[in-house]
Amino acid sequence: MHHHISMITKNANTNNHFYRHILGLHRVKLTVNQDSPTMYHLFFGDTTGTPGTGITFFEMPIAGATHRGTNAITGFSLIVPSEQSLAFWAQRFDTFGVKHDAITTYAGRPALPFEDEDGLRMHLIASDDREDFWEPYAHEEIPDEHLIQGMGTVELTVSRFEKLEKTLTGIFNYTKAADHTFQQTAGSAVGEIFVIEKQGDREKPGRGSIHHLALRTKDEASLRDILAAAKEAGFHVSDVIDRYFFKSIYFRESNGILIEVATDGPGFTIDENVEDMGKTLDLPPFLENKRQEILKKLSTIEE
Numbered sequence: 001m002h003h004h005i006s007m008i009t010k011n012a013n014t015n016n017h018f019y020r021h022i023l024g025l026h027r028v029k030l031t032v033n034q035d036s037p038t039m040y041h042l043f044f045g046d047t048t049g050t051p052g053t054g055i056t057f058f059e060m061p062i063a064g065a066t067h068r069g070t071n072a073i074t075g076f077s078l079i080v081p082s083e084q085s086l087a088f089w090a091q092r093f094d095t096f097g098v099k100h101d102a103i104t105t106y107a108g109r110p111a112l113p114f115e116d117e118d119g120l121r122m123h124l125i126a127s128d129d130r131e132d133f134w135e136p137y138a139h140e141e142i143p144d145e146h147l148i149q150g151m152g153t154v155e156l157t158v159s160r161f162e163k164l165e166k167t168l169t170g171i172f173n174y175t176k177a178a179d180h181t182f183q184q185t186a187g188s189a190v191g192e193i194f195v196i197e198k199q200g201d202r203e204k205p206g207r208g209s210i211h212h213l214a215l216r217t218k219d220e221a222s223l224r225d226i227l228a229a230a231k232e233a234g235f236h237v238s239d240v241i242d243r244y245f246f247k248s249i250y251f252r253e254s255n256g257i258l259i260e261v262a263t264d265g266p267g268f269t270i271d272e273n274v275e276d277m278g279k280t281l282d283l284p285p286f287l288e289n290k291r292q293e294i295l296k297k298l299s300t301i302e303e
Contacts, residue, residue, distance in 0.1 A: 001131075001184055001191035002151045003216035003246070003262040004043070004054025005076055009118050010207040012040045012059040012301050018116050019044045019055065022096050023078075023148060024139035027278035028268045030301065033058055034243060037287055038297040046150060047135035049268035049277070051216045052190065053150040063207040066119065071255040072203035073210035074196065075155040077106065077123040078148045079130055079189060085146040086112045086126050092142075107153045107181060107194045118208035125152045129188040152189035153181075154213055156257060157196040157203075163254035164195060171229045172215060191216075202256065212250075214260035220247055226261050244284035245270060279303075 009015040019025050019042075028049035033039040039060065045053035055078075068074070080086065086103050089112055093100045100114035110126040129152070136147040158164050165182075168174040174182040174193065182193045203209065217223050223240060227249050230237045237251040246262045253259055272282060281298070283291055 001052055001216045002154060003051045003214040003260070003264075004045075004056050005073070005151065005154065005213050006056040006058065006211045006260075007118075007120055008060050008063050008205060008207055008209050008211055009042075009057040010059075010061060010063045011117075012042060012057070012299065014117050015057050015059070016042060016301055018098075019057075022092070022098065024137065024142045025055065025148060026137035028054075029245070029272075029282055030278050030280065031282050031284075032287070032294060032298070034284065034287065037290065037294050040298060040301070042301075043268065043278070045137075047137045048274060050131070050134050050150070051262070051264050052131055053134055054214070055151070058211060060207070066206040066209040067201075067204035069201045069203035070157050070159050070198040071257060072157055072205070073154065073213055073257060074157040074203070075121045075123065076210070077111065077125045077152040077154070077189070079127050079150055079152040080124050080148055081126070081128065081145060083110045083126045086110060086124060088143070088146045089114075089124055107155075107189070107192065108178075109153075109189060116208070120208040120210070123153075124148070125189060127152060127189045129185075129190045131190060150190070153192040153194050155194045155196065156213075156255075157198050158255040158257070159197070159199050160255050161195060161197040164257075167233070167253045168193060171226060171233060212258040212260050214248070214262045217261055217263055219263055219265070223247060223249060223261060223263055244286075 025044040028045050029043035033041045042057045044055045106123045111123040130149045134150045168182045177183045180195045184191045235251045241248050248262045250260050
C-alpha cells in the first residue's frame with residue numbers, strides 16, 4: 001500500500017493555501033527536510049496523517065519548470081466517495097480558478113483531472129475504496145459526503161516496464177491486475193500503481209514534479225525484510241533511517257525512480273495532539289538544538 005507521496009513546490013505559502021483551503025486537507029506536520037533543514041517539508045493528510053493519506057512537499061524557491069519525460073512518477077490520484085463528488089469538485093475548482101479538465105475516466109474509474117499552481121498533475125477519482133481507519137478531515141466549506149478520503153492510483157512512466165514489474169511483484173507482492181495496472185488488494189484503488197511505458201528522455205524535475213513514492217509497511221521488522229529482499233534483487237538500498245515519525249529505507253528501482261518504504265508508526269501524533277498538529281514548526285529531537293538557526297532561514301507560512 002501507499003504510505004505517502006512527496007513533491008516539489010516553489011512556494012510553501014501558495015502550496016499551503018491550495019492543499020489546506022481549497023482541497024481541505026489537514027496540515028498534519030509543519031517541519032523541515034531532515035537532510036536539508038533550511039528547506040520546509042509540509043505534510044497534508046487526513047485528521048491524524050494516517051498512512052495512505054500523506055501528501056508532502058519540499059519547498060525549493062529556485063525550482064525551475066519540470067520538463068516532462070519518462071522514468072518518473074508522473075501523477076497520482078485522491079479518492080472521493082462518488083461521481084457526485086466529482087461534480088462538486090469541478091464546481092469548486094471553477095470557483096477558485098483551479099485548472100481542470102472535464103470529468104473523464106482514469107485507470108478505469110470516473111475521474112476529474114486537475115493541477116495545482118506548480119503544475120502538479122493529479123486526478124480525483126470516484127471510488128468507495130478506502131482504508132477503514134482513514135479519518136477524512138472536516139472542512140466547513142466541503143460537505144462530509146465529498147471530502148477527500150486518501151491516496152488512490154499512482155502513475156509511473158517508465159522505459160523498462162518488465163524491470164518495474166519484477167520489482168513490484170517480486171519485492172512488494174503486487175499482482176498484475178491488467179496490462180499496466182498493479183494492485184495489492186484486488187479491484188481496489190488503494191495502493192494501486194498504473195504504469196505507462198514510454199521511451200525517450202528522462203524527466204527533468206522541477207516545480208510540480210514528484211520526488212518519490214513511499215510504500216507502506218507495518219513495522220521495523222517487516223521493513224528490514226524488504227531491505228533484505230531489495231538487496232538480494234541487486235538494488236543499492238539505504239540503511240534503515242529513523243525519521244522520528246516513521247522509519248524508512250530508500251532505493252532506486254531499475255528505471256531510476258526513487259522508492260521509499262516507511263513504517264506505519266509511530267505516526268504524527270508522537271509529539272503533537274490532533275488539535276495542535278501542523279500549527280507551528282515541529283522538529284524531530286535531533287534537530288531541536290538547531291531550532292533558532294533553522295527559523296532564521298525559513299519564511300513565515302500563513303495559516
